[in-house]
Amino acid sequence: MTNRISAIELDEKSLARPTPEIEQERRVAIFDLLEENSFGLPKRDDRLVPPGPYRLGLAIRDGRLVFDVATEPGEKVGEFHLSLGPFRQVVKDYFQICESYFEAVKRLPPSQIEAIDMARRGIHNEGARVLQERLEGKAEVDKDTARRLFTLICVLHWG
Numbered sequence: 330m331t332n333r334i335s336a337i338e339l340d341e342k343s344l345a346r347p348t349p350e351i352e353q354e355r356r357v358a359i360f361d362l363l364e365e366n367s368f369g370l371p372k373r374d375d376r377l378v379p380p381g382p383y384r385l386g387l388a389i390r391d392g393r394l395v396f397d398v399a400t401e402p403g404e405k406v407g408e409f410h411l412s413l414g415p416f417r418q419v420v421k422d423y424f425q426i427c428e429s430y431f432e433a434v435k436r437l438p439p440s441q442i443e444a445i446d447m448a449r450r451g452i453h454n455e456g457a458r459v460l461q462e463r464l465e466g467k468a469e470v471d472k473d474t475a476r477r478l479f480t481l482i483c484v485l486h487w488g
């Protein structure tokens with residue numbers, strides 16, 4: 330399949346020193362993303378879009394989320410910037426619920442952990458939905474890919 334991400338790189342300059350839990354979230358999201366994803370670039374103004382697979386760079390620069398897209402051999406095919414404003418509240422909510430979840434795993438019974446995890450998944454889905462909306466006309470991603478990318482956006486926000 331050509332409409333996919335074959336490599337992903339997070340801008341190290343954008344990253345604060347993560348907690349072990351945040352580092353684990355990052356590793357799992359990248360692994361899952363590279364295992365299975367759907368990422369395509371829409372045709373624009375009758376210009377041909379080079380087929381994937383694509384290399385994706387993610388960064389936060391000047392208060393904006395930057396997607397840097399290249400072909401597998403490294404030829405740059407696009408860069409787009411998204412305002413972080415629409416993500417701020419959902420990222421904040423996601424960090425708060427993750428903190429509760431990480432604490433709950435240490436001391437609460439499974440039924441209470443499950444309730445917190447359901448809330449965490451709901452916020453995660455909301456973040457993925459916002460990302461899909463923001464990417465409209467720039468990149469086409471499925472829900473699972475949007476979820477994993479949202480996790481990486483949160484990691485970039487960390488700190």
